[in-house]
Amino acid sequence: MGKIIINRERCKACAFCASVCPKKLIFFSQEVNSQGFYPVEIRTEDECTGCALCAETCPDVAIEVWR
Amino acid sequence: MKQVFKRPRSLKDVSFHFCPGCHHGTIHRLVAEAIDYYDLRERTIGVAGVGCSVFVYEYFDIDVAEAPHGRAPAVATGLKRALPDRIVFTYQGDGDLASIGMSEIVHTANRGENLTVIFVNNTVYGMTGGQMAPTTLLGQPTTTSPYGRDFLQNGYPIRMAEMIATLEGTSFCARVALNTPANLMKAKKTVRRAFEMQMNNMGFSFVELLASCPTNWGMNPLKANERVEKELIPYFPLGTFKERKGTDHQ
Numbered sequence: 001m002g003k004i005i006i007n008r009e010r011c012k013a014c015a016f017c018a019s020v021c022p023k024k025l026i027f028f029s030q031e032v033n034s035q036g037f038y039p040v041e042i043r044t045e046d047e048c049t050g051c052a053l054c055a056e057t058c059p060d061v062a063i064e065v066w067r
Numbered sequence: 068m069k070q071v072f073k074r075p076r077s078l079k080d081v082s083f084h085f086c087p088g089c090h091h092g093t094i095h096r097l098v099a100e101a102i103d104y105y106d107l108r109e110r111t112i113g114v115a116g117v118g119c120s121v122f123v124y125e126y127f128d129i130d131v132a133e134a135p136h137g138r139a140p141a142v143a144t145g146l147k148r149a150l151p152d153r154i155v156f157t158y159q160g161d162g163d164l165a166s167i168g169m170s171e172i173v174h175t176a177n178r179g180e181n182l183t184v185i186f187v188n189n190t191v192y193g194m195t196g197g198q199m200a201p202t203t204l205l206g207q208p209t210t211t212s213p214y215g216r217d218f219l220q221n222g223y224p225i226r227m228a229e230m231i232a233t234l235e236g237t238s239f240c241a242r243v244a245l246n247t248p249a250n251l252m253k254a255k256k257t258v259r260r261a262f263e264m265q266m267n268n269m270g271f272s273f274v275e276l277l278a279s280c281p282t283n284w285g286m287n288p289l290k291a292n293e294r295v296e297k298e299l300i301p302y303f304p305l306g307t308f309k310e311r312k313g314t315d316h317q
Contacts, residue, residue: 001068002068003068009082010082012086012087012088013087014087014088014281014288014289015088015287015288015289016088016288016289016292019289020248035082037087050071052071052072053248055072056072056248056251056252057093057248057251058092058093059083059085059087059088059089059090059091059092059093060082060083060085060092061074061078061092061096063072064070064072064073064074065070065071065072065073066068066069066070066071067068067069067071
């Protein structure tokens with residue numbers, strides 16, 4: 001089991017994390033952040049394996065991963 | 068649960084000014100991770116080039132010197148010779164290193180200075196507004212080549228890593244990309260290896276990282292990653308072009 005924490009104020013919605021997530025758990029939020037982007041959110045933490053691919057591809061280092 | 072991924076200690080907890088999907092942020096992280104991995108934070112000095120890479124001093128929690136446009140390898144040479152126990156690296160883009168700084172990089176490599184160069188190649192001048200760089204691919208439209216780069220008028224894109232590898236003074240020279248997780252993992256190891264060469268006093272190490280510039284390419288970040296795969300990698304092949312073994316240098 002894994003857990004990710006997304007810093008929604010740092011996210012710039014480039015969608016790299018969503019494109020590499022093997023379980024397709026990451027999607028865009030409906031609310032904008034202070035930078036004016038729709039940041040990503042995780043759908044459910046139950047299925048996250050903590051593989052950290054999302055964090056590795058994040059250019060803004062906005063994701064932290066626990067496993 | 069154990070934390071398996073966190074912000075490297077050498078990277079300050081501030082947000083980057085980079086555009087969405089720009090690989091500069093990823094490269095900053097890879098360099099910071101290499102510095103943390105070898106516990107070099109207290110004795111590392113970075114030298115920033117001019118361009119989007121200019122704000123290195125804002126983001127790294129290390130000492131950083133700012134060099135005039137293209138002159139980062141010359142400034143780094145001075146720092147390393149005056150303070151040989153420090154780890155010195157330059158962080159330069161392609162407009163900085165391959166154009167105005169071509170002379171400095173070639174001579175620094177040829178002298179075999181014991182420092183590391185991080186070269187970010189996104190085939191365009193980023194900060195100044197998307198002008199054509201020496202690395203711009205044939206046919207690529209930019210603000211100063213709106214109909215695409217034409218070799219009759221502008222010549223061919225320069226392959227820096229191959230050129231640096233031909234110089235006798237170079238100890239390590241490689242090109243990596245960041246468009247897929249697999250390439251990213253290789254890039255992480257290569258950046259680490261470049262710092263390792265310097266720590267072992269092996270001489271000049273050079274890493275070229277193929278990066279995307281979604282804003283100036285006029286693409287979304289995912290399409291820009293695809294362009295790296297389809298257009299950049301065929302012209303700029305990935306790999307290690309030179310790696311000196313043992314301690315036969317310096």
